[in-house]
Amino acid sequence: AQSVTQLDSQVPVFEEAPVELRCNYSSSVSVYLFWYVQYPNQGLQLLLKYLSGSTLVKGINGFEAEFNKSQTSFHLRKPSVHISDTAEYFCAVTITGGGNKLTFGTGTQLKVEL
Amino acid sequence: DAGVIQSPRHEVTEMGQEVTLRCKPISGHNSLFWYRQTMMRGLELLIYFNNNVPIDDSGMPEDRFSAKMPNASFSTLKIQPSEPRDSAVYFCASSPTGQGGTTNEKLFFGSGTQLSVL
Numbered sequence: 438a439q440s441v442t443q444l445d446s447q448v449p450v451f452e453e454a455p456v457e458l459r460c461n462y463s464s465s466v467s468v469y470l471f472w473y474v475q476y477p478n479q480g481l482q483l484l485l486k487y488l489s490g491s492t493l494v495k496g497i498n499g500f501e502a503e504f505n506k507s508q509t510s511f512h513l514r515k516p517s518v519h520i521s522d523t524a525e526y527f528c529a530v531t532i533t534g535g536g537n538k539l540t541f542g543t544g545t546q547l548k549v550e551l
Numbered sequence: 552d553a554g555v556i557q558s559p560r561h562e563v564t565e566m567g568q569e570v571t572l573r574c575k576p577i578s579g580h581n582s583l584f585w586y587r588q589t590m591m592r593g594l595e596l597l598i599y600f601n602n603n604v605p606i607d608d609s610g611m612p613e614d615r616f617s618a619k620m621p622n623a624s625f626s627t628l629k630i631q632p633s634e635p636r637d638s639a640v641y642f643c644a645s646s647p648t649g650q651g652g653t654t655n656e657k658l659f660f661g662s663g664t665q666l667s668v669l
Contacts, residue, residue: 480662481642
C-alpha cells in the first residue's frame, strides 16, 4: 500500500520569506501526487497535482511542487509567503488507476508571521 | 454550484446515541468519499462510492459505522451506537472521476461535520 510522510508538523515563517513543506511518499507502483490546503473551519482545497509530464508543477496562489522520483519526494514551495497562506497543508498520494482513493499525510501547519 | 453540502455542521451527542451525518455531492460527480479527521490520526478515508455503489469500505473502523448512498445526490454516514472516541470532524468529498481513476480529477470537499460524543 502507498503512504505519505510529512516530516514537519509545524513550519513558522515570516511574511515575504520563502517556504518549503516537505513530503515523501512510498509506493511500489506509479503514483499521482497532490497538495491540498485547509483553512480554519473549512474543507480541503486542491493546490496542485502531479499526474505525469513535467516534474515541476505550478498551482494556485503562487505555490509549486517538484516531483522527484529518485528521492520519492514531492516538496511544496513558495518563494514569498503572505499572511493569508497561514493554513494546514496536506500531501496526498494515489496509485495510478486508484479511482481517486487518496491517502493523506498528517499535515503541516504553516504559520506566517509579520 | 453550491459545492458539497454537509449537515449538520456541528453535532453533540451522548455516548450510545445514534448519529447520522448527511452529504449532498456536487451534481454530476460520480464518486463520493467519507473522510474522518482527528489530531491523532489525521485524515482517514472511511469509505468511497462510485456511481452510488460502495467500492472500498476497508477504512470503516467498526460495525458501528455504516454508510449508504441511495441515489446520486445523497449519502449518509451513520454511527450506532456512538462512542467518545468517534469524536472527530467528518468530511464528505465528491469528484467527477470514473471508476478506474482514468482522469484523477480533484476532490471537492464539504465543510465537514464536527462531531462530539460525550
